[in-house]
Amino acid sequence: MITPRTTGIIGVHTFGRMCDVDALMDVARRHHLQVIFDAAHAIGCTYKGQYAGSFGDAEMLSFHATKVFNTFEGGAILTNNDELARKMRLMKNFGFGGYDEVIYIGTNGKMNEVSAAMGITSLESLDAFTAVNKRNHETYTRELEKTHGVTLMQYDEAERNNYQYIVLEIDPEVTGVTRDDIQKVLWSENVLARRYFYPGCHRMEPYRSYYPHAGLLLPETERLTTRLLQLPNGTAVGEEEIAQVARILNLTLGHGEEVHKRLSVPG
Ligand SMILES: Cc1ncc(COP(=O)(O)O)c(C=O)c1O
Known part of the structure; x- marks a missing residue:
């Protein structure tokens, strides 16, 4: 993908799972490129034992309210x-x-003072939030381990993780239902599962018009944007809520084809 017009590489530590930093740095060195990392999801996460924020020419953290550490809105750029x-x-x-x-x-x-104050309290709670997220991730893993056609994203236990994202990959060939069917069922039961990064940047303007065939170059992105679903996590979620989500999922998957058929009826 590197052309004479390429000046840099952006790596994204998606869902707090760190990029293959060494491989990207190696490509960049060979082609004399800058490397910046989008570490929006990766506060508190490590690569080979070293924290996100210390790699490449710069890394960006997001402190948006949806993140494990937040200042309502905000973020930081880290560089050496x-x-x-x-x-x-x-x-x-x-x-x-x-x-x-x-x-x-x-x-x-x-950054305004109110956001900074929120950040200080958020920092004090970061370890506690991470512990809750880890416990919830373990509970989801236990509850969903026997569910066929559904894979729960795991974290590298040799590293530090913030465990914020509970990411399911749904294989419709096995389950008979699509990711979108499952999301509809969960929403109807008030479980706000999200399709993060759907439909993909390349399918939104202005990229959609500039590069209408971009999807052909991005088969993995295309596949994942139709198969991934993020489940609720954080301090408002506990064993009971996770068991309930698992019950809804298992019930839906147990009647996969029927659910798919009914949800496909217009109106
Ligand atoms: C991977 C990724 N990068 C960047 C951002 C943008 O962060 P912010 O909303 O703080 O600008 C987000 C926001 O959700 C994100 O998920």
């Missing part, structure tokens, strides 16, 4: 490059170098 850090500090404050002088391009990327 002092010159890049200096420029980004200018950029987040309109490029102001002093009271009356703008010396660089800029935008308003400052």
Whole structure:
């Protein structure tokens, strides 16, 4: 995919599972490219024992309210490059170098005090939230281990993880129902399972019009955007809720073809 116009690579630590950092850094070194990592999901996660935030030219964390650590809205850029850090500090404050002088391009990327205060309390709770997420992930794994056609994403136990994402991969050939059928059933029972990254960036504007055939280059993305479903996690979820979700899933899968047929009827 690398052409003479390529200047860098963005790796995404999707669902908090770290990229193959060494392999991407190796490609980048050979082609003299920058590497930045989207670590939006990866606070508290490690690669070969080293925390997300310390790889490549820079890494970005998201502190959005949906993340395990949050400041309502916000985020951080982490880098070991002092010159890049200096420029980004200018950029987040309109490029102001002093009271009356703008010396660089800029935008308003400052964090407000209320968000910062939320961040401090969120930081104090991070280990406790992670422990709850881990316990819930173990419970989901136990509850769903005998469910055919459904695979629960596992984390590398040799690393540190924040365990925030409970990701199911549904194989419709085995279950007789699609991921979308299962989501409809769960929503009707008030379980807000999500289709993260559906339908995929390449299927949204402006990329859809610029690259109408992008899907042909992205067979894995296409496959996963129709098969993945994220289940609820966090401190509002416990053993009882997970058992209930598992009961709904098993009931749906136990009548897979019938559920699919009924949900396919228009109206
Ligand atoms: C992988 C990934 N990258 C980036 C973002 C954007 O983060 P933010 O909403 O803090 O801008 C998200 C948000 O959900 C995300 O999931």
